[in-house]
Amino acid sequence: MNAKLTAAAAILVVAIVGLAAFEGSTNSWWSDEEDASLEIHTGGLDLAVENYKLSIDGVDVACEAGYGQDNPTMVDIRITEEGIYLEPGTVVKISYDLVYSTTVSGARLVMVSMCDGATDEKVEDDHIQVEYSEVMGEESLTDGWYFFPKIGEYDSHADVTYSIGGNADLQMNHKYSFQVYTMFVQSKAVSIVGTADELQSALSGDKMLAVLSDDIEIDETLSVSKDADVTLDLSGHELNVDASVGILVDGGSLHLTDTGDGSGIIAATGSAVNVVNGGHFKMDGGNISAGNIGVAAGFKNGADSGATIDIHGGSVKAVEFAVWGVNGSSISIYDGEFTSADNAVIASNGTPSNGPVDVRIEGGTFNCGIVSGGYLACGVFVAQCGNWDIVGGTFNMMSDKATAFVVRSGNVNIDLDNVTVNMNASASDSIGKVGDSTFVKSGHVVVAYYTSGAYGFTEDSTSLIINGEPKISLDNVSDYVGTNSAVQVNVCYYYDN
Secondary structure: OOHHHOOEEEEEEEEEEOOOOOOOOOOOOOOOOOOOOEOOEEOOEEEEEEEEEEEEOOEEOOEEEEEOOOOOOEEEEEEOOOOOOOOOOOEEEEEEEEEEEEOOOEEEEEEEEEEEOOOOEEOOOOOEEEEEEEEEOOEEEOOOEEEOOOOEEEEEEEEEEEEEOOOOOOOOOOEEEEEEEEEEEEHHHEEEEOOHHHHHHHHOOOOOEEEEOOOEEEOOOEEEOOOOEEEEEOOOOEEEEOOOEEEEEEOOEEEEEOOOOOOOEEEEOOEEEEEEOOOEEEEOOOEEEEOOOOEEEOOOOOOOOOOEEEEOOOEEEEOOOOEEEOOOOEEEEOOOEEEEOOOOOEEOOOOHHHOOOEEEEOOOEEEEOOOOOOEOEEEEEEOOOOEEEEOOOEEEEOOOOEEEEEEOOOEEEEOOOOOEEEOOOOOOOOEEEOOOOOEEEOOOOEEEOEEEOOOOOOHHHOEEEEOOEEEEOOOOHHHHEEEOOOOOHHHOEEEOO
16 A cells, blocks of 8 residues: 555454464454454544454354554454364455445545465465455445545445465465455545546646546557656556557656556557656556557656666566666666567666666566567666666576576676576577677576677776676676677677576
8 A cells, every 4th residue: 555645544354374283262362352343533534344254164253353463453353263274275254344434535445365474475376366345335346446425424344255276375384364455545635537638637637646447548648747746546447558658757756556456557559658857657566568668767868867667566568678777767676577579678778878777676577588580588688887786586588599687787786596597598609689789699697798988888887796706897897898889709708507
């Protein structure tokens, strides 16, 4: 949840012991009070959670509830029966009554998940299906956005069903929790948009959240203005932009997410998102598909102050680079899936004056393809000076000619102990071109070469560290330097696990 958008929130958590035997009750800290409920009196919403019931495979399970010890906005339902085990093939159902009391106009959003207490992470498993239903009067609600038609009190009943398939990957001795987040956002902070004009107004206005209520098609660039700080919730819908740039973030801030089923997508015929002039783009969910670059930080060959990119989830698929940056930009990737059909997946390719660029990759899946004849598929192309840390992630080489990491400038640190490279190429003497038309040998994990007087390269500001060991430094970098674009293949440094 984005704290700026949350006026009030409640968390309903059910904790269940895993497959291993468990002795004794789980409610050692809780009192004997039976009618526990949660009330929140902030941001224009009072919310009470009452009459809770928990069943496993259709059988009611004795439980008690109270405030979370570490979080006063959490109802913590604890199983009091002994010998309750969670196994593949189990159906867990949570039922409870809700009383909403709104003092200002607004909307509520519900998000449900299953978490592993041992790792404190959300369980992502296709064999676990979650269904949320809520009935308010004669209305049937989903776990998406619901706007209260007026200020007042609303009674509802909610059922959350977790169907854990027989092939679900549950771990012995782990404790799993079933979490239901209820978030309230005041109307003055949110725009529900179903047309291109409404979306453009929301991206350049003063509201903090824009939620798509329908698929949208537009044939011109959408702009996030300099002073805007907006979250775009795709909510399972498509945004199709037929323009050279889908969304231009010009000095403002755009946060992309999808609180729907995760299928929401920005599909652009050109580049999908271009962030410039100190702008910020954060991605937690949703999908991007681009006919050119997926997410670009800074203008190529232009007077620009760079931008900041933070990606924590979702997917980016592009014909060219999935993520690309120049002009002092900073790019951080923690998770997500990134695919390039015909160029490096992550890169910073520009003229000598376009550096530096700082890039940090801690996780994610990177699918590296190539279509252009004579070229190699590439995961990361370090084409500009700056600091590059590649300390996590899985890189899949989808071509029979590929090189995972190509380095031609910058201070580069690659931790191959924590990076997975799946090479679909033999480490042979076959030769292909990389982004600047330099010929290198295919099938290697790392290739490094440097071009005298280009791309911010200087001998005293260049280094390559692999698994904590310096491989290229001031002492030997001259061995791998060519002139202009005439770097010969035998000048390159090669490294393999």
